[in-house]
Amino acid sequence: MNSPALLDHFSALEDPRQSWKVLYPLPEILLIVLCGVLAGGDDFVEIERWAKRKLDFLRRLLAFNNGIPSHDTLNDVMNALPCELFAQSFTNWVSALRDYDPDIIAIDGKTSRRAHAHHGRSLHLVSAWASRQRLVLGQEPCDEKDNEISAIPRLLDRLELSGALVTIDAMGCQHDIGAAIVEKGADYLLALKGNQKSLHSEVALFFQVAKGLDNHTTTDADHGRIEIRRASV
Numbered sequence: 001m002n003s004p005a006l007l008d009h010f011s012a013l014e015d016p017r018q019s020w021k022v023l024y025p026l027p028e029i030l031l032i033v034l035c036g037v038l039a040g041g042d043d044f045v046e047i048e049r050w051a052k053r054k055l056d057f058l059r060r061l062l063a064f065n066n067g068i069p070s071h072d073t074l075n076d077v078m079n080a081l082p083c084e085l086f087a088q089s090f091t092n093w094v095s096a097l098r099d100y101d102p103d104i105i106a107i108d109g110k111t112s113r114r115a116h117a118h119h120g121r122s123l124h125l126v127s128a129w130a131s132r133q134r135l136v137l138g139q140e141p142c143d144e145k146d147n148e149i150s151a152i153p154r155l156l157d158r159l160e161l162s163g164a165l166v167t168i169d170a171m172g173c174q175h176d177i178g179a180a181i182v183e184k185g186a187d188y189l190l191a192l193k194g195n196q197k198s199l200h201s202e203v204a205l206f207f208q209v210a211k212g213l214d215n216h217t218t219t220d221a222d223h224g225r226i227e228i229r230r231a232s233v
Helices: 026-038 044-053 071-080 083-097 145-158 175-183 197-209
Strands: 104-116 122-130 135-142 165-168 187-190 215-222 225-232
Touching: 026 044, 026 071, 044 071, 083 135, 083 145, 104 145, 122 145, 135 145, 145 175, 175 187
Parallel strands: 104 165, 165 187
Antiparallel strands: 104 122, 122 135, 215 225
């Protein structure tokens, strides 16, 4: 039986278990986990429950001679896989799903609910989101929000960004991050705030004295206040 094309992108992963102990082949476990997550499973218990209900469907793709492994087995095997290689395999898979027309790629950090790292701290992920195609292109974990600055370049390094516009909030307004985006053949749109004191002052001064800019103003009333936004390009 040929493995689904989905699993071809994960072929670089080797089974970390001793071969004589394996009841559930690695491709079957990967297929269960990937499909279970796509179906909305938030943890291995939910993924196991989904797989048992969908065993007939799964057997159309792989043999599953021993049925569905327990959630503990799924957890143990997935945690034993090299995370960087798995992340790269995931990125390769998602890249195969998207076309390469110019897109807006939004880089943003989020703390995952119900996902706790060591010492009870929540898992923080930096994600790349393709706005037009509505795809998460890749993710990079980091210990805390302050470490996003070091996580963003690692994520950018794995992505195909040619022709894209990469947007990041003020956390990503760093020389090295801008250079990494340009090296990938993309443009950047980085938020600038007062934490970059000198640069912020220079830009503010430029907009005060520059002439011939395109200007636009909007006025909105919401939450008991009037909000005026002025944009100059």
